[in-house]
Amino acid sequence: xxxxxxxxxxxxxxxxxxxxxxxxxxxxxxxxxxxxxxxxxxxxxxxxxxxxxxxxxxxxxxxxxxxxxxxxxxxxxxxxxxxxxxxxxxxxxxxxxxxxxxxxxxxxxxxxxxxxxxxxxxxxxxxxxxxxxxxxxxxxxxxxxxxxxxxxxxxxxxxxxxxxxxxxxxxxxxxxxxxxxxxxxxxxxxxxxxxxxxxxxxxxxxxxxxxxxxxxxxxxxxxxxxxxxxxxxxxxxxxxxxxxxxxxxxxxxxxxxxxxxxxxxxxxxx
Amino acid sequence: xxxxxxxxxxxxxxxxxxxxxxxxxxxxxxxxxxxxxxxxxxxxxxxxxxxxxxxxxxxxxxxxxxxxxxxxxxxxxxxxxxxxxxxxxxxxxxxxxxxxxxxxxxxxxxxxxxxxxxxxxxxxxxxxxxxxxxxxxxxxxxxxxxxxxxxxxxxxxxxxxxxxxxxxxxxxxxxxxxxxxxxxxxxxxxxxxxxxxxxxxxxxxxxxxxxxxxxxxxxxxxxxxxxxxxxxxxxxxxxxxxxxxxxxxxxxxxxxxxxxxxxx
Amino acid sequence: xxxxxxxxxxxxxxxxxxxxxxxxxxxxxxxxxxxxxxxxxxxxxxxxxxxxxxxxxxxxxxxxxxxxxxxxxxxxxxxxxxxxxxxxxxxxxxxxxxxxxxxxxxxxxxxxxxxxxxxxxxxxxxxxxxxxxxxxxxxxxxxxxxxxxxxxxxxxxxxxxxxxxxxxxxxxxxxxxxxxxxxxxxxxxxxxxxxxxxxxxxxxxxxxxxxxxxxxxxxxxxxxxxxxxxxxxxxxxxxxxxxxxxxxxxxxxxxxxxxxxxxxxxxxxxxxxxxxxxxxx
Numbered sequence: 176x177x178x179x180x181x182x183x184x185x186x187x188x189x190x191x192x193x194x195x196x197x198x199x200x201x202x203x204x205x206x207x208x209x210x211x212x213x214x215x216x217x218x219x220x221x222x223x224x225x226x227x228x229x230x231x232x233x234x235x236x237x238x239x240x241x242x243x244x245x246x247x248x249x250x251x252x253x254x255x256x257x258x259x260x261x262x263x264x265x266x267x268x269x270x271x272x273x274x275x276x277x278x279x280x281x282x283x284x285x286x287x288x289x290x291x292x293x294x295x296x297x298x299x300x301x302x303x304x305x306x307x308x309x310x311x312x313x314x315x316x317x318x319x320x321x322x323x324x325x326x327x328x329x330x331x332x333x334x335x336x337x338x339x340x341x342x343x344x345x346x347x348x349x350x351x352x353x354x355x356x357x358x359x360x361x362x363x364x365x366x367x368x369x370x371x372x373x374x375x376x377x378x379x380x381x382x383x384x385x386x387x388x389x390x391x392x393x394x395x396x397x398x399x400x401x402x403x404x405x406x407x408x409x410x411x412x413x414x415x416x417x418x419x420x421x422x423x424x425x426x427x428x429x430x431x432x433x434x435x436x437x438x439x440x441x442x443x444x445x
Numbered sequence: 446x447x448x449x450x451x452x453x454x455x456x457x458x459x460x461x462x463x464x465x466x467x468x469x470x471x472x473x474x475x476x477x478x479x480x481x482x483x484x485x486x487x488x489x490x491x492x493x494x495x496x497x498x499x500x501x502x503x504x505x506x507x508x509x510x511x512x513x514x515x516x517x518x519x520x521x522x523x524x525x526x527x528x529x530x531x532x533x534x535x536x537x538x539x540x541x542x543x544x545x546x547x548x549x550x551x552x553x554x555x556x557x558x559x560x561x562x563x564x565x566x567x568x569x570x571x572x573x574x575x576x577x578x579x580x581x582x583x584x585x586x587x588x589x590x591x592x593x594x595x596x597x598x599x600x601x602x603x604x605x606x607x608x609x610x611x612x613x614x615x616x617x618x619x620x621x622x623x624x625x626x627x628x629x630x631x632x633x634x635x636x637x638x639x640x641x642x643x644x645x646x647x648x649x650x651x652x653x654x655x656x657x658x659x660x661x662x663x664x665x666x667x668x669x670x671x672x673x674x675x676x677x678x679x680x681x682x683x684x685x686x687x688x689x690x691x692x693x694x695x696x697x698x699x700x701x702x703x704x705x706x707x708x709x
Numbered sequence: 710x711x712x713x714x715x716x717x718x719x720x721x722x723x724x725x726x727x728x729x730x731x732x733x734x735x736x737x738x739x740x741x742x743x744x745x746x747x748x749x750x751x752x753x754x755x756x757x758x759x760x761x762x763x764x765x766x767x768x769x770x771x772x773x774x775x776x777x778x779x780x781x782x783x784x785x786x787x788x789x790x791x792x793x794x795x796x797x798x799x800x801x802x803x804x805x806x807x808x809x810x811x812x813x814x815x816x817x818x819x820x821x822x823x824x825x826x827x828x829x830x831x832x833x834x835x836x837x838x839x840x841x842x843x844x845x846x847x848x849x850x851x852x853x854x855x856x857x858x859x860x861x862x863x864x865x866x867x868x869x870x871x872x873x874x875x876x877x878x879x880x881x882x883x884x885x886x887x888x889x890x891x892x893x894x895x896x897x898x899x900x901x902x903x904x905x906x907x908x909x910x911x912x913x914x915x916x917x918x919x920x921x922x923x924x925x926x927x928x929x930x931x932x933x934x935x936x937x938x939x940x941x942x943x944x945x946x947x948x949x950x951x952x953x954x955x956x957x958x959x960x961x962x963x964x965x966x967x968x969x970x971x972x973x974x975x976x977x978x979x980x981x982x983x984x985x986x987x988x989x990x
Contacts, residue, residue: 207811210804214865214946226860259759266756302975306851306939307952307968314956315780316773320763325773349534353600356494357607358524358551366559367547371539394851398942401763404852408943411855419856423848430847585741 226414233416234423241421248406250425257402258429260320260395261388264327269381272332276339277365283343293340301333305391309400320401327388327395335384342376343369375444382437382444389433393426403429446472447493447611447643452502454488454667462488463499464667470660472610473641475634477654480664481687486647489664490613493645494526495519506611524551527604527642529614529633533596537589541580541599544588545571548606567606574605578632594625601632605640612636614646618653623697626650630657650697651683780961787965795951795967799974802947805865805940806933809872814926817877821884821922827896828888828914839885845878850936854945865946872936876929880922887921888914920989927982934978938971 242250277283279293309326316322350368359367396404403426410418447470454462463485470476478486491497493504495511504512511522527548535544549567550558563571575581578598583591588599597617604612614633618626634657637644648654654661654675661678663671663686671678671686684690760766823829824838853871861867896913904912941949948967955963 203811206807210807210811212804214801214804214808214869223860230856230860256763259763263756263759263763263765302972302979304935304938304971304975306936306942307971310939310942310952310956311780312777314961315777316769321765321769321773324763324765325770347534347537349530349532350536352496353528353530353534353603354547354550356496356523356526356528356613357548357603358520358522359547360520360550360555362555363550363558366561367543367550368536371536371543375538390847390849394849397851397855398939407852408855411859414859423852426852427844427847431843434847 229414230416230419233418234420236417237421237424238415238417239421241418242425250403250406250421253403253406254425254429256320257392257396257404258389258433260323260400260402261327261385261392263324264392265331265381265385265388267324267328268331268335268384269377271328272336272339275332275336276343279336279340280343282346282348290340294337297333297337297340300330301337303330303333305330306394306398309395310398313399318399318401323392323395323400323402326400327391330391331384331388335380338380339373339377342373342380346372379441379444382441386434386437389430393430446470446505446507447645448503448505449493450503450505452489452492452499452504454485454492454497454499461667463492466502466667466669468662468669468672470643470645472643473637474643475637475657475659476643476645476662477658477660478645478647478662478664479649479651479654479683479686482649484664485667486664487615488667490615490645490647493611493613494523494528496528520551524607525610527601527607527609527612529597529600529604529612529617531616531619533593533600533620535588535596535599535603537587539588540585541575541588541591542568542571542584544599545574545584545602545606548574548603551607570608571602571606574602575599577605577636578602592625593621594628597621597625597629598632601629601636605636609642611643611645614644616647616649619649626653626697633657650695651691652696654678783959783961784965784968786962787969788960788962789966791963791966792970795948795970798941798948798951799970801865802937802940802949803934803974803978805868805945805947806872806930806937809869809937810876810926810930810933812869813873813876813929814880814922817881817884818922820877820881821888822910822914824881824885825888827891827893828910842878842882842885845874846882848874850875850933851939851943854940855943858944863944863946865940868937868940868945868947871940871945872933875936876933879929879932880925883925883928884918884922887925888918891917924986924989927986931979931982934975938975 275293275297279290279297281287281290284290305326308330309322312322312325312329316325346369350372351364354364354368392402394404396402396406397408399405403422407419407422407426410416410422447468449466449468452463452466456462466489478489480486488497492499493506493511495504495514499512502512503510506522506526509518509522511519514522536547543561546563546567549563549570552567553563572581572584575584578601580591580595580598580602583595583599588596591599601612612633617633618629621629630653633644633646636642646657655678658675660674661671662669663678663683665686665688671682673682680691687695820838820842824835824842826835829835850871853874854868857867857870858864861870891914895917896909899909899913937947937949938952939949941947941951942953944950948971952964952967952971955961955967
């Protein structure tokens with residue numbers, strides 16, 4: 176009897192769990208239908224087929240002449256600019272985020288409120304979509320690669336400083352104690368006992384962020400913040416598909432090559 | 446000279462760490478503190494250089510009160526006290542020499558040391574310190590590539606480079622094997638004798654304490670229950686400190702023949 | 710009783726000749742040190758050359774910072790009366806993100822199953838799919854959007870398609886990695902009782918991988934909601950179009966309203982999504 180009772184109650188929980196599963200699935204379905212209704216899809220436009228075909232044709236025959244033009248403004252130089260923007264943007268954010276990281280690291284201050292405020296600030300920075308940061312900088316300092324560098328530099332702080340502060344929180348506290356016992360000041364303790372422990376991880380995270388930034392840098396130009404995105408949006412507007420094809424090829428190559436180099440470097444550092 | 450006057454320490458959770466400690470430790474003494482774990486050995490040692498604060502009482506180092514010092518005064522007192530830890534507390538990713546040099550930071554302004562460059566004289570002091578513990582040839586090797594015993598010698602060298610007049614060693618041999626234990630204790634003893642550095646060591650092993658100490662202090666529940674020479678620290682007295690007869694695991698080796706191997 | 714013990718001057722151990730030893734070890738240390746200094750110098754040179762190349766210098770920052778202040782001043786106070794107007798585009802932004810994420814997640818399931826080596830041992834099938842996934846992930850979402858706008862015309866559909874491709878790439882990649890990490894025990898047990906491949910996947914693989922899959926779906930949704938807010942800049946629907954317009958008309962107070970609403974929406978979605986993800990894993 177007892178056994179039977181136990182069985183029925185467990186089957187009830189299973190049934191409840193199943194019900195919950197179905198409810199969640201139904202909820203997702205409803206949200207999905209709701210979202211699809213708002214997208215006013217007008218079907219393939221009459222031009223879509225022609226456009227798709229010409230895109231394919233364009234991709235098959237990339238505009239190789241654009242790769243290098245003697246007078247400049249060519250694919251190679253724009254890709255180089257994109258690369259440079261992401262290098263500088265990563266560099267700026269790696270420098271800027273160090274104070275933020277120490278601010279947010281729980282083991283770097285005796286108060287509990289102080290690192291909490293730092294963590295909150297970082298999550299506020301992370302909420303800002305990258306492109307909005309870029310647009311604001313374009314409005315402030317004008318279009319161009321400077322706005323792009325600033326956008327990457329400021330936006331990356333949110334993620335990078337969070338990772339940095341977690342690294343700081345994970346270090347061995349022993350060396351700091353040893354330095355304090357030697358009569359070191361606070362800054363000396365950080366310089367000799369904290370920095371050497373965190374530098375490799377900092378570098379590795381910065382490279383990782385660089386890989387993300389190179390992807391972002393390719394789109395910054397779409398809103399006017401310099402790099403390969405600018406000629407891409409021009410080529411798209413005039414439907415020069417051969418040029419779009421060669422630019423996309425260039426972007427894919429740039430991302431693949433920098434990813435490869437960066438991940439090799441990261442493996443060597445750690 | 447180190448003087449402790451009515452030093453007491455109560456932890457925030459109410460645990461009594463130290464209770465009314467009065468001690469005078471003369472220059473050049475080799476003091477070993479023994480007691481059960483939790484008896485307050487570590488707390489006592491760490492309050493001498495104020496890595497942990499005492500609740501009441503006064504500790505004077507060469508006539509200067511460390512309990513009331515702060516800022517640069519506190520740092521300059523600490524500079525004269527070297528500390529050796531059970532877990533070595535080396536900066537593992539950097540060279541042995543840099544670890545030893547980090548003992549010199551107290552002598553220089555923050556700004557100067559931030560770039561990590563030390564005067565040539567400091568490098569010489571560091572290398573001489575390494576020579577004293579017989580690992581000078583390891584100076585440019587990364588600290589994490591050394592064995593435990595060698596790492597502990599690096600931390601002794603760091604204390605020497607500090608040109609400290611006092612060395613505090615908190616369970617310096619607890620993570621070492623018996624052979625290297627002897628070597629490290631020999632190093633400490635030699636430094637104590639040759640440079641006349643006051644040495645205070647926390648030890649778990651009673652026989653080691655008897656072999657190296659000039660004076661033994663027994664702690665029990667935060668109180669000094671024994672303070673005397675090695676000859677006075679008989680088995681009966683030690684049994685009093687521990688509240689029970691000394692057990693085998695509190696002896697490094699029951700037969701003394703290991704000692705001959707230890708001194709190389 | 711300050712000690713005058715000076716170790717440098719105190720008697721060195723006589724057996725070793727300190728000077729010669731010093732030279733040898735110091736020389737060894739010097740090569741390592743100089744190598745490290747050279748690396749850092751190279752790094753600094755790269756940074757300097759980079760900043761000269763695209764004319765991004767600290768001087769520009771010095772000049773540009775006050776302009777940042779001017780912009781901020783014009784943004785406040787935000788124009789709250791604009792809020793009712795932007796409500797509908799904001800909802801459309803969310804819809805684009807939801808539809809794009811879910812539609813991208815559906816094809817990601819077979820793609821992940823076919824790329825996981827422990828489920829699809831056939832290299833000729835898994836390798837091309839993995840390559841495709843890697844290629845898809847190199848193209849940023851906004852680029853997809855710009856292309857789809859050209860093909861399908863201006864509107865949210867192009868934006869949704871862009872997020873679909875982008876989500877497909879991420880979710881499939883993350884899912885096949887976690888598929889490869891599942892416990893092989895249940896799969897072996899099912900093979901032993903004679904289950905076929907489909908049965909193994911449905912009863913052995915999916916229950917193990919489902920929480921991770923949903924967690925990646927939510928994570929991608931968090932990324933997509935941020936992306937969806939700027940899709941309008943290339944004409945792919947959502948709130949970005951209005952933001953672009955307000956900025957173009959120098960209505961920074963309106964732009965501020967849009968940005969604040971966007972941040973609020975992102976914050977709420979982030980918070981909800983992360984707390985669900987924490988429960989799942």
